Amino acid sequence: MALRTLVSRKTLRTSSLGLRGLQTFSLPDLPYDYGALEPAISGEIMQLHHQKHHQTYVTNFNKAIEQLDGAASKGDASTIVKLQSAIKFNGGGHVNHSIFWKNLAPVREGGGEPPKGSLGWAIDNHFGSLDALVQKINAEGAALQGSGWVWLGVDKELKHLVVETTANQDPLVTKGPNLVPLLGIDVWEHAYYLQYKNVRPDYLKNIWKVINWKYAGEVYEKECP
């Protein structure tokens, strides 16, 4: 099942600026079944996470964009500004989760296989070893207070790898405009609670068995050819 993001054109509307169309966003399909990542991540979690949490971000993102469009065409500056947090929360949630589903793969499709090629080499070069990188990501993910994400990213200007965390649904780019996410791990409690309860470190330990390094490598090679 190929991953595809459905985008539909909504009704065109005219405004004082001319013809304008409004794109809406849709929940992307998962490229694997809900149960395919077991036992690392349960099918129950995958289904709730995708069908409920991500879907809600998409729905509310579309609502916020529609309101933004309305405010912009009326020249309502304060509403535009007021909508920023809804856009960041829900848009960030959609962006981050869309990356996350691609960061995971069933074992039989390469999930858990270590990175090869230039990304593998860059990891060894920058962090000493893959294991050292994993320990660092797990430590930062475990220490994150509240809800957020832990990322492996690449600075596309400086061409070097970074490990960063973001709060809530802030995308990685909020930590640096040149940062491109290679790998994100969701450490909101909804990502693991039904299976791992309060033991976030166990979730972090086990998720590496289904991490899709192939995708991360492709993104890296695009930024650092």
Next chain:
Amino acid sequence: MAAFAAATIVSPFKCGLFPSQGFSGSTRSFHLRKNQKRTVRKAVVAAKIDLKPPPYSLDALEPHMSRETFEYHWGKHHRAYVDNLNKQTVGTELDTKSLEEIILVTYNKGDLLPSFNNAAQAWNHEFFWESMKPGGGGKPTGELLELINRDFGSFEAFVNEFKTAAATQFGSGWAWLVYKANRPDVGNAVNPRPSEEDKNLVVVKSQNAINPLVWDYSPLLTIDVWEHAYYLDFQNRRPDYISTFMEKLVSWDAVSSRLEAAKA
């Protein structure tokens, strides 16, 4: 701030060697304890803050909040905040301070010091257990209801505002009913509602571990909206959790006595 008498209090879960003693002082629901060094069977323990059990058994709020939730929420999450706080404070200058003092000091005007999260979360959770009771819900009475009507227009309007705050606290955090003192510069933090009238009831929400003590407000009621508070029972359905809390769990008795203490 009122002074509290130091008392030795032993939770029934810890050691059966000492009789439980009440503590003298105000009717505030949070507890300051300076535990003396006490001998238990195997080791000398100098604990600072206790993990107090909820004022009801872990299954007493079923089916609205499950025993399983309590086993994790109180037994793991709350316990870890208390244990980790004690580890952080033992042997430091924080060791001589009350839990409330630790919270204010480590809030540090928003530039949080390392023990803030554990201290605030230890306080928040004890306050949360005591905000609920078996057979809770319904409506408040007496002066509390009068003030709610005065400051929100009606009880229904208050409920709406509280539920909205709880539902829209993005990520992890808490929603609160507080009794507000109007001091624009509250010393430690920016007053989030400086334009509101003095001596009012107000609904506020806070992120992660932050609580209204840092704004010098008097908390009266809280609901925990970290996902761990409701995920086992409600999964993603936070609004259902919030409604259940309001309809079946809130201890208006506790809220009333806290209001009385706050006004005193």
